[in-house]
Amino acid sequence: MPAASRTPASDTLKSAWPGLAVWLLICFAAPALGSAAGPGEWYAQLTKPSWNPPGWVFGPVWTTLYAMMASAAWMIWRRGGWRGQRGALGLFLIQLTLNALWTPLFFGLHRPDLALVAIVALWIAIVSTIVAFARVQWGAAALLGPYLAWVSFATFLNYTLWRLNS
Template sequence: MVLCFGAAATGAFVSKGGWYADLAKPSWNPPSWVFAPVWTTLYGMMAVAAWLVWRRGGWRDQARPLGAFLFQWALNALWTPLFFGMHRTDLALLDIVALWLALAVTVGRFWKVSRTAGALLVPYLAWVGFAAVLNFTIWRLNA
């Protein structure tokens, strides 16, 4: 749980400030209040999914799926500082595309261990796909 919500904590240290408010955004950009409950729910689901895989033998038996999980988690944690901290929508876009790919691998590996664990990550995969399209659109509108 701590690891999953740790990625969310990076946002607390990187202020959105006026920069994000001043960006051109598409008409379908969700209101700001949507992001916190969505990410909170997704991080909780990620934690449960990882626990379901871990309890089937821990690192000894599940190194590949758990390693994939940690890799996608690191990419997730990197996105906020790139986008909001450095204002690098281009690098954030590269990161989120890599995140989506790594997450797709993680879903597949989790699914082989526990269908429930894999299924718990599907909404996260969908949201990251949406966020990638949003990131791309914001990058294009402000390039």
């Protein structure tokens, strides 16, 4: 961009893109770590409720949610970095860790009961993260709303699968 057409805003946005890329990598690392334990034969054999979504739904939903999560974390990070937003970003990383833990518990160990404990903890961590993000930037908190809704549904599905198959 020629110096005459550059503005402080365009310079700031240009320098912010690497941060977004890092948050995207962090957020998409969670499902990558858990992907070794996929649904497989065990899940196919489970008794499922009539309202269980078809398998093809999960990929697009989670891809969208991870992108929204990364965008939300990036927005908070831009408001003070790690030092300025340690609490909010720390909560975000806790919920992301719990998110990554669910797949190996459910699909890898075939333990819907333990996965239910993890997803309830995840739900609490997401709510805590939304509250912390809202104190910094409402838009970032709002980006986590669909994630909370989906995890609420997933929690009920996890519970139902556990009850139907225990």
